[in-house]
Amino acid sequence: MQPVLEIINLRKSFGTELVIDDLSLEVPVHTATALIGASGSGKSTLLRCINLLESIDDGRIKLDGIEISDPEIDQDEIRRKLGMVFQSFNLFPHMTVRENIELSPIKVQKKSREEAHQIADQLLKRFDLLDKAEQYPDRLSGGQQQRVAIIRSLAVNPRVLLLDEVTSALDPVLVNEVLSIVRDLKGDGMTMILATHEMGFATQVADQVCYLESGKIIERGTPSQVIENPTHPKTRDFINRVHQAGRL
Amino acid sequence: MASNSSWSPSSRELERRIARRRISRRQITIAALSSLLVIGALILATLSSPGWEVVKKTFFDIDYGKEVLPTVLKGIWLNLKLTVIGSICIGAIALALAILRTTKSAALTPFRFLAAAYTDIFRGVPLLLVILLVGFGVPALQLKAITSNVTILGSIAVILTYSAYVSEVIRSGILSIHPSQKSAARSLGLSSAQTMRYVVLPQALRRVIPPLLNDFVSLLKDTGLVSILGVIDAIRAAQINSSRTFNYTPYVVAAILFLLITIPLTRYTDKAIRGTYSRQNAEGAI
Numbered sequence: 001m002q003p004v005l006e007i008i009n010l011r012k013s014f015g016t017e018l019v020i021d022d023l024s025l026e027v028p029v030h031t032a033t034a035l036i037g038a039s040g041s042g043k044s045t046l047l048r049c050i051n052l053l054e055s056i057d058d059g060r061i062k063l064d065g066i067e068i069s070d071p072e073i074d075q076d077e078i079r080r081k082l083g084m085v086f087q088s089f090n091l092f093p094h095m096t097v098r099e100n101i102e103l104s105p106i107k108v109q110k111k112s113r114e115e116a117h118q119i120a121d122q123l124l125k126r127f128d129l130l131d132k133a134e135q136y137p138d139r140l141s142g143g144q145q146q147r148v149a150i151i152r153s154l155a156v157n158p159r160v161l162l163l164d165e166v167t168s169a170l171d172p173v174l175v176n177e178v179l180s181i182v183r184d185l186k187g188d189g190m191t192m193i194l195a196t197h198e199m200g201f202a203t204q205v206a207d208q209v210c211y212l213e214s215g216k217i218i219e220r221g222t223p224s225q226v227i228e229n230p231t232h233p234k235t236r237d238f239i240n241r242v243h244q245a246g247r248l
Numbered sequence: 249m250a251s252n253s254s255w256s257p258s259s260r261e262l263e264r265r266i267a268r269r270r271i272s273r274r275q276i277t278i279a280a281l282s283s284l285l286v287i288g289a290l291i292l293a294t295l296s297s298p299g300w301e302v303v304k305k306t307f308f309d310i311d312y313g314k315e316v317l318p319t320v321l322k323g324i325w326l327n328l329k330l331t332v333i334g335s336i337c338i339g340a341i342a343l344a345l346a347i348l349r350t351t352k353s354a355a356l357t358p359f360r361f362l363a364a365a366y367t368d369i370f371r372g373v374p375l376l377l378v379i380l381l382v383g384f385g386v387p388a389l390q391l392k393a394i395t396s397n398v399t400i401l402g403s404i405a406v407i408l409t410y411s412a413y414v415s416e417v418i419r420s421g422i423l424s425i426h427p428s429q430k431s432a433a434r435s436l437g438l439s440s441a442q443t444m445r446y447v448v449l450p451q452a453l454r455r456v457i458p459p460l461l462n463d464f465v466s467l468l469k470d471t472g473l474v475s476i477l478g479v480i481d482a483i484r485a486a487q488i489n490s491s492r493t494f495n496y497t498p499y500v501v502a503a504i505l506f507l508l509i510t511i512p513l514t515r516y517t518d519k520a521i522r523g524t525y526s527r528q529n530a531e532g533a534i
């Protein structure tokens with residue numbers, strides 16, 4: 001079956017620093033792909049390239065077989081199909097939770113206000129945030145803010161969800177709150193790519209795990225292959241360091 | 249949250265409250281005494297100065313002040329009108345300039361260049377010079393289609409200059425919005441125009457309201473500069489009267505009228521600034 005997302009020989013550099021180095025990756029439909037690797041290995045950059053937030057230097061990115069790295073393509077249209085959730089939430093502080101969620105359905109998808117309301121209510125109820133709908137983001141806890149950010153990207157019904165370290169700004173209790181949502185989404189059959197430092201979590205939800213170093217995929221496989229029995233010395237080294245830091 | 253109703257202050261807390269009251273009473277006494285002392289000294293120094301009798305007659309002639317009040321009031325009414333109409337025009341022009349200078353659209357490149365040149369020029373030339381150049385220069389061209397009404401020409405000069413200032417304030421507000429807000433908006437599929445309209449501008453404008461209020465107060469004062477073209481505003485009205493009688497009381501009247509408007513405005517601006525800062529600190533990790 002054709003993968004939803006296909007990355008072929010992607011290259012990206014900032015100035016002279018090569019950040020994504022000849023990287024190829026396939027993401028099958030209804031699967032979760034975890035990107036692991038040390039800080040600065042290029043996980044966020046890869047997600048931003050996929051979401052067309054960064055221009056790329058070489059290679060191709062395909063969504064449902066269509067090359068989205070084609071400069072002639074309507075980028076806004078593509079971004080609508082790719083939901084992205086950021087490490088720092090990036091909620092719009094001047095809008096209520098509801099307005100954050102309904103902005104894109106109303107302004108981009110041209111849905112009616114009632115329809116957008118329904119979508120927002122449904123998602124808010126599901127993630128237990130209906131009582132916060134009229135609040136401004138600065139009145140919410142970090143975990144609640146991140147849940148709103150996830151809901152906001154789900155409201156446009158994306159084909160693929162890109163999650164960039166959605167738990168790293170949260171304390172351990174809130175981490176579980178957000179992780180259980182990601183697990184739920186996985187159960188719904190959402191296709192996801194998630195950059196994460198939570199190895200335990202990657203083991204639980206990911207169908208494939210990629211270990212990144214200096215913008216290259218060093219090792220790729222099931223969680224038990226990459227996280228539990230890594231074969232490449234660099235991966236083994238990284239997993240060992242994570243073990244020592246007590247994050248497994 | 250736990251209920252607070254069954255709580256009554258401990259004896260220690262009651263002691264503390266008495267102590268706090270005692271301390272604040274003492275501070276109020278000190279403040280009052282020192283104010284009295286300073287103000288008293290100032291008044292004494294003024295009243296006992298050798299020229300005070302003359303100053304009193306030429307600057308603070310209350311009867312003459314009452315006499316000129318209607319004409320000066322009529323003048324400041326013009327200043328107010330120019331300020332209100334001017335700030336609407338300035339707001340529109342400045343917003344357009346600021347947006348123009350912060351977007352990357354290829355089609356707008358020549359306009360972007362012109363906008364930059366415009367702001368550089370009008371921020372760099374003294375307002376008084378612009379007023380003189382427009383007010384006396386434009387009529388000299390003897391173009392039929394263009395007005396030679398000095399009130400209108402003077403206002404245009406003020407609008408041209410202030411639009412340049414204000415556009416820079418708005419632009420700095422736009423640039424102060426973190427790029428991650430733009431990323432978030434674009435990743436939801438918003439176009440760059442929609443991102444500006446719904447995400448960046450509302451936040452940017454909120455941030456620049458306090459400096460813009462400052463500019464509004466300056467604008468009110470600077471509308472007085474058009475008096476140099478012969479426009480009868482508050483300053484000009486005062487000048488006409490005082491040059492007739494060699495008494496400067498009309499100027500004092502004009503100054504008091506300006507203060508009556510500007511002091512509430514600046515107080516309000518201060519409050520707005522404090523509000524913005526406390527809100528920004530509460531924004532935290534956004």
Ligand SMILES: Nc1ncnc2c1ncn2[C@@H]1O[C@H](COP(=O)(O)OP(=O)(O)OP(=O)(O)O)[C@@H](O)[C@H]1O
Nearest residue numbers: 014019037038039040041042043044045046165195
């Ligand atoms: N806008 C940018 N300009 C210049 N360099 C950048 C930019 N964004 C990222 N980089 C560089 O690219 C490299 C990869 O960054 P990236 O954010 O993708 O790492 P990461 O794997 O997400 O790290 P972390 O786990 O800390 O989030 C880093 O060395 C970083 O300095």
Ligand SMILES: [Mg+2]
Nearest residue numbers: 043044045165
């Ligand atoms: Mg990152």
